[in-house]
Amino acid sequence: xxxxxxxxxxFGEGRGHxxxxxxxxxxxxxxxxxxxxxxxxxxxxxxxxxxxxLNTRYDGIIRVAGAEVAHRRxxxxxxxxxxxxxxxxxxxxxxxxxxxxxxxxxxxxxxDRAGQRVEVAIESVGLPASFRFRYPHQLSGxxxxxxxxxxxxxxxxxxxxxxxxxxxxxxxxxAEILNLLADLKASRRLTYIxxxxxxxxxxxxxxxxxxxxxxxxxxxLPIDDLINSNCTDPYTRKLLTASExxx
Amino acid sequence: MSVHAWLTVExxxxxxxASLQRLYAGWRSLIRNPLGSAGLAVICxxxxxxxxxxxxxxxxxxxxxxxxxxLPPGGSHLLGTDELGRDIxxxxxxxxxxTLMIVVLVSVxxxxxxxxxxxxxxxxxxxxxxxxxxxxxxxxAFPSLILALAFVAALGPGLENAIVAIALTAWPPIARLARxxxxxxxxxxxxxxxxxxxxxxxxxxxxHVVPMCIPSVVVRxxxxxxxxxxxxxxxxxxxxxxxxxxxxxxxxxxxxxxYMLDSWWxxxxxxIAILVVSLAFNLFGDALRDVLDPRGE
Amino acid sequence: xxxxxxxxxxxxVRFTSDHDVLDAVDGISFTxxxxxxxxxxxxxxxxxxxxxxxxxxxxxxxxxxxxxxxxxxxxxxxxxxxQMLHVRGRRxxxxxxxxxxxxxxxxxxxxxxxxxxxxxxxAGRREADERALSMLEAVHIRDSRRxxxxxPHEVSGGMGQRIMIAMMLIPExxxxxxxxxxxxxxxxxxLEIxxxxxxxVERRGLGIMFISHDLNLVRHFCDRVxxxxxxxxxxxxxxxxxxxxxxxxxxxxxAALPRIKEPRRRLAVLARDPRWREEPSVVAx
Numbered sequence: 001x002x003x004x005x006x007x008x009x010x011f012g013e014g015r016g017h018x019x020x021x022x023x024x025x026x027x028x029x030x031x032x033x034x035x036x037x038x039x040x041x042x043x044x045x046x047x048x049x050x051x052x053x054l055n056t057r058y059d060g061i062i063r064v065a066g067a068e069v070a071h072r073r074x075x076x077x078x079x080x081x082x083x084x085x086x087x088x089x090x091x092x093x094x095x096x097x098x099x100x101x102x103x104x105x106x107x108x109x110x111x112d113r114a115g116q117r118v119e120v121a122i123e124s125v126g127l128p129a130s131f132r133f134r135y136p137h138q139l140s141g142x143x144x145x146x147x148x149x150x151x152x153x154x155x156x157x158x159x160x161x162x163x164x165x166x167x168x169x170x171x172x173x174x175a176e177i178l179n180l181l182a183d184l185k186a187s188r189r190l191t192y193i194x195x196x197x198x199x200x201x202x203x204x205x206x207x208x209x210x211x212x213x214x215x216x217x218x219x220x221l222p223i224d225d226l227i228n229s230n231c232t233d234p235y236t237r238k239l240l241t242a243s244e245x246x247x
Numbered sequence: 248m249s250v251h252a253w254l255t256v257e258x259x260x261x262x263x264x265a266s267l268q269r270l271y272a273g274w275r276s277l278i279r280n281p282l283g284s285a286g287l288a289v290i291c292x293x294x295x296x297x298x299x300x301x302x303x304x305x306x307x308x309x310x311x312x313x314x315x316x317x318l319p320p321g322g323s324h325l326l327g328t329d330e331l332g333r334d335i336x337x338x339x340x341x342x343x344x345x346t347l348m349i350v351v352l353v354s355v356x357x358x359x360x361x362x363x364x365x366x367x368x369x370x371x372x373x374x375x376x377x378x379x380x381x382x383x384x385x386x387x388a389f390p391s392l393i394l395a396l397a398f399v400a401a402l403g404p405g406l407e408n409a410i411v412a413i414a415l416t417a418w419p420p421i422a423r424l425a426r427x428x429x430x431x432x433x434x435x436x437x438x439x440x441x442x443x444x445x446x447x448x449x450x451x452x453x454x455h456v457v458p459m460c461i462p463s464v465v466v467r468x469x470x471x472x473x474x475x476x477x478x479x480x481x482x483x484x485x486x487x488x489x490x491x492x493x494x495x496x497x498x499x500x501x502x503x504x505x506y507m508l509d510s511w512w513x514x515x516x517x518x519i520a521i522l523v524v525s526l527a528f529n530l531f532g533d534a535l536r537d538v539l540d541p542r543g544e
Numbered sequence: 545x546x547x548x549x550x551x552x553x554x555x556x557v558r559f560t561s562d563h564d565v566l567d568a569v570d571g572i573s574f575t576x577x578x579x580x581x582x583x584x585x586x587x588x589x590x591x592x593x594x595x596x597x598x599x600x601x602x603x604x605x606x607x608x609x610x611x612x613x614x615x616x617x618x619x620x621x622x623x624x625x626x627q628m629l630h631v632r633g634r635r636x637x638x639x640x641x642x643x644x645x646x647x648x649x650x651x652x653x654x655x656x657x658x659x660x661x662x663x664x665x666x667a668g669r670r671e672a673d674e675r676a677l678s679m680l681e682a683v684h685i686r687d688s689r690r691x692x693x694x695x696p697h698e699v700s701g702g703m704g705q706r707i708m709i710a711m712m713l714i715p716e717x718x719x720x721x722x723x724x725x726x727x728x729x730x731x732x733x734x735l736e737i738x739x740x741x742x743x744x745v746e747r748r749g750l751g752i753m754f755i756s757h758d759l760n761l762v763r764h765f766c767d768r769v770x771x772x773x774x775x776x777x778x779x780x781x782x783x784x785x786x787x788x789x790x791x792x793x794x795x796x797x798x799a800a801l802p803r804i805k806e807p808r809r810r811l812a813v814l815a816r817d818p819r820w821r822e823e824p825s826v827v828a829x
Contacts, residue, residue, distance in 0.1 A: 039730035039731070039732065039733075040701070040730055052443055053443070054439055054442065054443065073445075074445075075445035077445075078443055078444055078445040079445075082443065082444075083439075083440070083443050085436040085439070085440065086436075087436060090435055090436045090437065091435075091436035091437050091439075091440055092437055093437040093441075093455060093458075093459075094437075094459075095458050095459065096458075097259070097262060097265045099262060100262065101437075104441060104444060104446070104454075105444040105445075108441075108444050108445050108446050108450070109444075109445065130258040131258075133258070133259035133260065133261060133262060133264060133265040134258075134259065134265070135265065135269065138257075141587075148440075151440065155444065170586035170587055170757065171586065171757065171758075171759070171797055171800050171801060172586060172796065172797060172800045172813070172814035173586075174800070175800035175801075175802075175811035175812065175813055175814070176813050178802065178811055179810050179811055179813065182809075182810065197730065197731070199731070199804060200801070200802040200803055200804050201802055203802065203804045203807070204802035204803075204807065204808070204811070223807075226804065227804060227805060227807060238732055239731065239732065240804070242731040242732045242734070242735050243731050243804060244804060244805070245735055245764065
């Protein structure tokens, strides 16, 4: 479904030059949930932003459903691929109601039955219909993240890019959102690329994972191997030990 | 269901209902600010006075009475008369129309120009940003009164030209402000989210960035109104704004200053009017900032 | 048990607005000895406000009331602002989540540590610098002379938190309030910082109040845990017995966590009972 070959992202010039992502390659099959785990500065979010087309200055090839996508993405790409951001307090427009934010993608793509699509999206993330005309400041963190997920679903994409979708939330809310994401994946046959610093969350959500450190993928492995501590890379081991030390 | 209950109920029924609720909440926090409310009251008063000037004025503001020049306040002339025997109170009342016209026209011209230039500059970046901002710098490099003077001198004296000149000098700070605001908004996730929906740059600017900039621009324009009034008065004072016999406050101060020592009221009364109205706009602008500031939410 | 360092009885932090009264902390009682006490709760539980109330660092609109708020021999509730200046930093230190916001960006980190020493001790510049250097070594910063000369933006998150710890411990306080000290750090760095805190507590005989949202972290680090919900302490128990927690909230929090070694299809979702907001706070002393 998604194929990334030798993705490289560089920032800055001269002394400030750095290679944030260094020849990263991976493949994600349709319906799979692929996790990218790493610590801050590992380049995991940069990979996701390049995939989404938020950063068009990258080298390498990105293929979606077999076809290479142009650096400047077209509307058809976004109909297919949507993203959910980390901070639910920053990812919703503070001066627009839930309804206004959800109907916007339908308007941009000139979809019919826009109002109905909004209703369906709100319902599918488990929010009451009465929340439709609320502003973000009238919602809790978990509710906001549900709205953000609903927004990504309006275009009925096949692929969701999830950038630390629960790391700004409380533990109990995180559980609700993770369950919701698991349900949506099953009911809509979605493909996930899930980025997180939290190995336990990645392990819970994903089928396969890539461990990133300093811009590179140091190891890719099926989740069962991780659970059985069947990993070879020393960094993966270190991360696993640290995560388990209080897990 | 009372109007208040309808406006504060937790669940809005429609987009319209939700925005009304928002306005109402803003209104309620605005009137809780005593200084801001005082400013608003003065502004409302100014509008009423301007609207009903003929009914309020006791005399014809242009009617000269050379038998009664420079009469002190009291008697049939509430605030005295000027050197041509015109009733100062009535001239102040009619002058409010000119002041209001200047303020409204300048704001209507300046706010959209500044907003569009600033947001386009901020969102597009690159060469567009550089060109727009250097032009802005060019205008900002001169003190606004001097620049306005130069424009009026080139265009010729008169009220319309004064308005154009003030507008030409007032937009650059607005554009700068809108750009600064845009830069903070541009990198946010909610703008990234609409970009990921495939929205065009135009749509992003108009529907998503501009609404975030409007509050601070409105506040800035309101605070600017005091400066606009003073610039207009300054131009009037120098004889480059409204021309005699128009009852413009600045021009009234200008002509009155010749008689300042013997007949203080001729210059003081319009001076007080300028002071009170600019102060009112300032107070109101300050209160508005507290209400509209998106960071406060 | 020996005399506790800190004694808190019926502490309440109240916010009054036009419409209603909100008790961010609702009459909690606990003591802290020379131990590692964990205070766990989700956002809005009042855990951070508790730490701030002890140092009287609550926002101006908050009212702080308590029957007892005693630190060693000092009655904090009636202490003047002058006395509090002596208590803050010197006797009770506080470490916050992100060192980036707690360090002065334009002063070299070494000088900031030396300054912290000089505020509370009469000491010359050279002596203070020496102290700061040895403190940097004590928090296991190799190459302490080089780090001394760095500005806060030149150090990593983990290093920044070490520097914060050095700065907070140099006046030799008796109690350390750590508010989410490792939440901004990567997991691998987190362990090192916790080990460091552990060592400091052991070696200096400190008491520590460890405020965190992370139940698992606290259970491995602390001796005793208080679980807060809606301004109340709903449960207090030794960290080792957390698995035997009684309160449904505590159990719910534990069950909601994903675990690497115990894969589950769905995570347990916490059902909040409105009655939890009515129950009296548990006395934890």
